Amino acid sequence: MLPAAILILQLGSLSPPIPQAEADLAQSLRAEQPAACPASGLAVQVLGSGGPVAEAPRAGTSYLVRVDGRPRLLIDIGSGAYLRFAEAGGNVTELDAILLTHLHADHSGDLVSVLMSGGFEDRTEPLPVIGPDAAPRFPATSDFLSGLFDPDRGPYAYLGGYLDGSEDKPLLAPRDVATDNGDGAPVTLMLGHGLTVTALPVHHGAAPALGYRVDYGGKSVVITGDQSAFSDGFETALAGSGPQLLFAHFVIPPGPGQPRALHRPPDAIGELAAKLGARRLVLTHNMNRSLARLGDGLAAIRQSYAGPVTVAYDLDCYAP
Numbered sequence: 001m002l003p004a005a006i007l008i009l010q011l012g013s014l015s016p017p018i019p020q021a022e023a024d025l026a027q028s029l030r031a032e033q034p035a036a037c038p039a040s041g042l043a044v045q046v047l048g049s050g051g052p053v054a055e056a057p058r059a060g061t062s063y064l065v066r067v068d069g070r071p072r073l074l075i076d077i078g079s080g081a082y083l084r085f086a087e088a089g090g091n092v093t094e095l096d097a098i099l100l101t102h103l104h105a106d107h108s109g110d111l112v113s114v115l116m117s118g119g120f121e122d123r124t125e126p127l128p129v130i131g132p133d134a135a136p137r138f139p140a141t142s143d144f145l146s147g148l149f150d151p152d153r154g155p156y157a158y159l160g161g162y163l164d165g166s167e168d169k170p171l172l173a174p175r176d177v178a179t180d181n182g183d184g185a186p187v188t189l190m191l192g193h194g195l196t197v198t199a200l201p202v203h204h205g206a207a208p209a210l211g212y213r214v215d216y217g218g219k220s221v222v223i224t225g226d227q228s229a230f231s232d233g234f235e236t237a238l239a240g241s242g243p244q245l246l247f248a249h250f251v252i253p254p255g256p257g258q259p260r261a262l263h264r265p266p267d268a269i270g271e272l273a274a275k276l277g278a279r280r281l282v283l284t285h286n287m288n289r290s291l292a293r294l295g296d297g298l299a300a301i302r303q304s305y306a307g308p309v310t311v312a313y314d315l316d317c318y319a320p
């Protein structure tokens, strides 16, 4: 058994402190925030700007897409984002869909909590829940939901009404998108309120995973989801598309010793932003380990991308 001091040191190394200069740099790159999300047009509110490690003040990854101020799409709902959903004025009744990039817990951990909250509302329409298909150790999105709420064996069997619409629960309408280890074809989804969403398979290690493009009123926003730099189909499909906003997950600092099969290092984030012609790059899914070397990460991004770069904080709102 490891001595306690060594164990604490190892655990502590997962969440290194952010040097003050880097913390100040992150704040300086935060976009100036309006008093409230815009009351008209498209906006993306970052509900959770953090990752899998519990690091205040960031909740796990989540986005709320608003149209004319109203909450219409919930994209991922990582641990802690349930509270941000409430703080943002989110509610399940007004959602056109819940979109999941993948089923890692830092992207889906608060899903049951949000659904349960919706069970206290008066939504009558089925609720689409769209996400990736299955792979070893990862259920398809539909099986994830049916497993949770299975009336016989589900850990939340008592909430089985989500599977059949009984007990005043909103009926879930799951849809699995084929990912083919990141090589699957993009799928276009028409989701109401003038929103067109394209689900784009990406490569994220062993996890079936998607990125999303959201189009509204001639403007587009791209959310990479968790993806490695081996996401060739994603890059090709969106090359030169010029999204107004590109949300990229800033999980790892530059240099060796990082999980490159799972995430884009900063230089590959810059290459992606340049290839897409993004008008603005927003770094989110921030972690202490990446923010602690934010200056180095920015320099790596700048090798390819010269546009504006912003660091997201929970509840920050962006209008394309």
Ligand SMILES: [Zn+2]
Residues within 6 Å of the ligand: 102, 104, 204, 207, 226
């Ligand atoms: Zn992940």
